[in-house]
Each structure stands twice: as structure tokens, then as C-alpha cells.
Amino acid sequence: MTTRYGDQSAQLKDVRRADPDGQGQWSFCSQQATLRRLDKAFQAFFRRMKAKQAPGYPRFKGAGWFDTVQWPKDRDGCRWNSTPSSQTRVYLQGVGHIRVHAHRKVDGKVKTISVKREGRRWFLILSCDEVPAEPLPDTGNAVGIDMGVAAFLTTSDEVQVANPRHLAASADRLADAQRALARCKSGSMRRRKARARVAGLHATVRRQRLDHVHKTARWLIHHYDVIAHEDLRITNMTRSAAGTLDAPGANVAVKSGLNRSILDAGWGIFLSILAAKAESAGRTIIAVDPRNTSRTCPACGHCAKENRVSQSHFVCVTCGYTAHADVVGAINVLRAGLARQTADAA
Ligand SMILES: [Zn+2]
Structure with a gap:
């Protein structure tokens, strides 16, 4: 039945x-x-x-x-x-x-x-x-953003927004608390306390992340009419935890899984908050295919894996153009976004 x-x-x-x-x-x-x-x-x-x-x-x-x-x-x-x-x-x-x-x-x-x-x-x-829209005055500016692990995001105007320091600290405390919880005997008072501690830290991480993404989104909305970002659905398929962290040594590897998932979740929430603020302010948000944005030279267009010397260094093997790799990513995201906008308008 x-x-x-x-x-x-x-x-x-x-x-x-x-x-x-x-x-x-x-x-x-x-x-x-x-x-x-x-x-x-x-x-x-x-x-x-x-x-x-x-x-x-x-x-x-x-x-x-x-x-x-x-x-x-x-x-x-x-x-x-x-x-x-x-x-x-x-x-x-x-x-x-x-x-x-x-x-x-x-x-x-x-x-x-x-x-x-x-x-x-x-x-x-x-x-x-019936929430009233609050359109902002035009700025005449467009921006591309590259979402990363080392920095929360980097713009095509070479501004880096760092990951909040306290978020990483909370993530480490959370990892410790989760290990402590795993050691407690089920049904015990100790376990109940350990569980409350994990839940409390999760809540702290959530609040810190929300606060940070609200501030970042507000800043972007106030300074730019058009904001292009990577399409996360594609990004997550093409990136691995190992490939995006600076020199993944022993220490990084242990906690990278958890830190990584916290950052991933942060981007999703960031983009949905950005979209909501953009709609209210009358701004345009464009999601672009992130493939090759980190390996294409903005100066000559040459696309090669070798252009990216390290996590943070970009040196074009053809023309020698040199820049911070995240800035290169953001510039390419912006170009792809503007191209899409022109194509959609035609
Ligand atoms: Zn080049």
C-alpha cells in the first residue's frame, strides 16, 4: 500500500x-x-x-x-x-x-x-x-573573475580578493573536531558534546563564508555593469583538488579535501548571491566556459599548457607575455563573456 x-x-x-x-x-x-x-x-x-x-x-x-x-x-x-x-x-x-x-x-x-x-x-x-529593485548607476566598466583556491577570486583589473583567514582557521578546527568525534563511543556524553562542537563549527564556517561572499558580491556590483565568471558546472569537472593547490605537500594534502569542499561550496553560494544582487541592481552576469581560460595568451592568443609555468606564473611560449596566471584567467573570462554578450545581442 x-x-x-x-x-x-x-x-x-x-x-x-x-x-x-x-x-x-x-x-x-x-x-x-x-x-x-x-x-x-x-x-x-x-x-x-x-x-x-x-x-x-x-x-x-x-x-x-x-x-x-x-x-x-x-x-x-x-x-x-x-x-x-x-x-x-x-x-x-x-x-x-x-x-x-x-x-x-x-x-x-x-x-x-x-x-x-x-x-x-x-x-x-x-x-x-514584491521586493523593490534598487538599480545602481552605470559605471561603464566590465570585469572578468577567476575563482581560485590560493585567492578567493582575481579580477581582470588585477584585484585579488583573498580567502578570509579566519575561514581557513575554522576549517582546521572543524577537521580536528570531526576527528575527535569519530573517536568517541556512540551514545556517550562525550560524543554528544563532540557532535555539538562539530555542529557549532559548521555554523561558524557558514556564517563567516556568508559574510565574506556578501561583501565581495556587493563590491563587484557597485563597481561593474557587466560581470563574467566561469561556469562552475564545467569548472568542477575539469579541476582536481591536487591540480589547483600551491605545491601540494604533505600538510596541504591532509586537510585539502575538507578545505577544498568548503571553498567549493563558497563559490556556489557566492555566485547565487551575486546573481540575486545583480538582478536587483540591474547588472549583467555572464557565465562562460572556463576551458582554456588559464592557458591562452591574452596578447597573441597562443593556447598551450606550457604557458602556465606554475600555479601563479604565466609566460607565453610564443610571444613572451608575462603576467599573474589568475589575472590571465580573469582576462580570458572577461573576453569570452563580452563575446557572448555581443553574440547574444546580434
Ligand atoms: Zn603570447
């Missing part, structure tokens, strides 16, 4: 009626939203089965794993800014009015409200409709 979302939603009504002081006191919409998440997880599971991919059976999320509750519609079991006054509050059915420390102004109309638990902290996540 198959159980579907419709069956569970119908059953939910009975459950609520039978348990008015327990399940019945919470928001119906929010409980339905949870059932819909479950349905989505199983649909994705069956889709992967069908496609003969690794299916990954949905994990049961007990009280210790279940960290997010959503209210799909403002004013339906929840209300944003429930007591308009000097203090911002949110009303959640069954919980009451809760004070919120809003870290920025809410633009547009609140659509959904989510409450998320991260360790011992609680976060409120709003999604909004």
Missing part, C-alpha cells in the same frame, strides 16, 4: 482532533508544510531509484535532527511584526509573540516564515514577494 501526502494530510486532521492539547495546538498549515517536505524527500528518492542513481533513503529526523519548521503563509498560524512598536516580534501559533533581533530592514511583502535551530541559537528566515 502507498501512503501519499493527501492521506497523511487527511489523517493529520484526526490526529489534531484526538490530541487538542498536543498536536492540535500547533499551526495546521505548518504541520502540512512538514508533511509536504516529507513527500518531497520521498519523491526525490523514487526519482533517483528510477534514474538508477544512488537512491539515499530519506533519513528519519527525530527531535535531535529536526531543526526547521516552516509557516508557508504569513498571517496563517504566524504573523510577522505582530506587535508594531519599537520592538520587532513574530507571532507563532502555540508559542506566542517572540522578540526578534532583526539584523536588517525587511523589504517587500513577507511570504513565508521559517524558524531554524542551530545548536543553541534560533533563527527566523523570511522569504518575501
Whole structure:
């Protein structure tokens, strides 16, 4: 027999009626939203089965794993800014009015409200409709960016944005914490503490990375009308962890896997934040095929692996043009982007 979302939603009504002081006191919409998440997880599971991919059976999320509750519609079991006054509050059915420390102004109309638990902290996540666009004045400038490991990104104007130092430090601490966790006996108090430490460090890394990518994206959006970057879907297939780090010695290799995955994730988040800011500001973002961008000479066009002497040095074997390899990559990305833009406009 198959159980579907419709069956569970119908059953939910009975459950609520039978348990008015327990399940019945919470928001119906929010409980339905949870059932819909479950349905989505199983649909994705069956889709992967069908496609003969690794299916990954949905994990049961007990009280210790279940960290997010959503209210799909403002004013339906929840209300944003429930007591308009000097203090911002949110009303959640069954919980009451809760004070919120809003870290920025809410633009547009609140659509959904989510409450998320991260360790011992609680976060409120709003999604909004009708967010007003804020176009920025034209600058007349275009830029290409090369995303790297040694530096977070390098622009065709020879500006390097470094990876935040504290991010690498957190990544190392995270690696240590994960090793400590692996050594703890399951079910022990030590293990519980070790797990909380890993979770806390993950949250720290996430916040540091978000802060850094927001700042970097804002800077680009303010200075350039057109921003070209490598298409990550292609980049990740053509790059390996070993090939992109400076002299991968013993020390680098041990932690490079984790550091690397943190950086990779950072680029994905960076590009989606950049795209969102660009749309609001009326800027153009172009993703280009990154193949050969690091080995083509910007001066004479000669393309050879030998042009790249080392991780950071580019010397053209034909014309002798010399530059920082990441800058060369960024210049080629910019050219490919502008060529695409011209082709699209024609
Ligand atoms: Zn050349």
C-alpha cells in the first residue's frame, strides 16, 4: 500500500482532533508544510531509484535532527511584526509573540516564515514577494573573475580578493573536531558534546563564508555593469583538488579535501548571491566556459599548457607575455563573456 501526502494530510486532521492539547495546538498549515517536505524527500528518492542513481533513503529526523519548521503563509498560524512598536516580534501559533533581533530592514511583502535551530541559537528566515529593485548607476566598466583556491577570486583589473583567514582557521578546527568525534563511543556524553562542537563549527564556517561572499558580491556590483565568471558546472569537472593547490605537500594534502569542499561550496553560494544582487541592481552576469581560460595568451592568443609555468606564473611560449596566471584567467573570462554578450545581442 502507498501512503501519499493527501492521506497523511487527511489523517493529520484526526490526529489534531484526538490530541487538542498536543498536536492540535500547533499551526495546521505548518504541520502540512512538514508533511509536504516529507513527500518531497520521498519523491526525490523514487526519482533517483528510477534514474538508477544512488537512491539515499530519506533519513528519519527525530527531535535531535529536526531543526526547521516552516509557516508557508504569513498571517496563517504566524504573523510577522505582530506587535508594531519599537520592538520587532513574530507571532507563532502555540508559542506566542517572540522578540526578534532583526539584523536588517525587511523589504517587500513577507511570504513565508521559517524558524531554524542551530545548536543553541534560533533563527527566523523570511522569504518575501514584491521586493523593490534598487538599480545602481552605470559605471561603464566590465570585469572578468577567476575563482581560485590560493585567492578567493582575481579580477581582470588585477584585484585579488583573498580567502578570509579566519575561514581557513575554522576549517582546521572543524577537521580536528570531526576527528575527535569519530573517536568517541556512540551514545556517550562525550560524543554528544563532540557532535555539538562539530555542529557549532559548521555554523561558524557558514556564517563567516556568508559574510565574506556578501561583501565581495556587493563590491563587484557597485563597481561593474557587466560581470563574467566561469561556469562552475564545467569548472568542477575539469579541476582536481591536487591540480589547483600551491605545491601540494604533505600538510596541504591532509586537510585539502575538507578545505577544498568548503571553498567549493563558497563559490556556489557566492555566485547565487551575486546573481540575486545583480538582478536587483540591474547588472549583467555572464557565465562562460572556463576551458582554456588559464592557458591562452591574452596578447597573441597562443593556447598551450606550457604557458602556465606554475600555479601563479604565466609566460607565453610564443610571444613572451608575462603576467599573474589568475589575472590571465580573469582576462580570458572577461573576453569570452563580452563575446557572448555581443553574440547574444546580434
Ligand atoms: Zn603570447
